[in-house]
Amino acid sequence: MKIVSCRSLVKELLFWKDNWLGSGSLKSIFPRLFSLSVSKEAKISLSGAWVNNVWVWNLSWRRDLSAWELDLVSKLLGVVHLLSPSIEFEDKWVWKDGDSVEYSVNLVYGFKGFDRRGFFEFV
Secondary structure (H helix, E strand, O other): OEEEEEOOOOOOOEOOOOOOOOOOOHHHHOHHHHHHEOOOOOEHHHOEEEEOOEEEEOOOEOOOOOHHHHHHHHHHHHHHHOOOOOOOOOOOEEEEOOOOOOOOHHHHHHOOOEOOOOOEOOO
């Protein structure tokens, strides 16, 4: 059994602190930008907005950024763009079980990617 899709769960996941990209938290990948962020606890859903049906990230900083920090922002946006929220799909978990076992709460708690807050790591 495995979770084959976990469409970002933008209403719950923290932009900086949760591992929603699957390669570590943005806090650990971009520590300098995290230290400069005004919204360290912001959820993904509050880190951007829909503009003409396109998700636009809206990140705020404690001060004006230097040129090399702006380069980091460009890299960050390049990374998060890959998993930006989609207006076409609701966030959902997709349960796929090759053994045709029925879904149960016990199976979810036994899944190796499940953490205590109720989120799954991407697989």
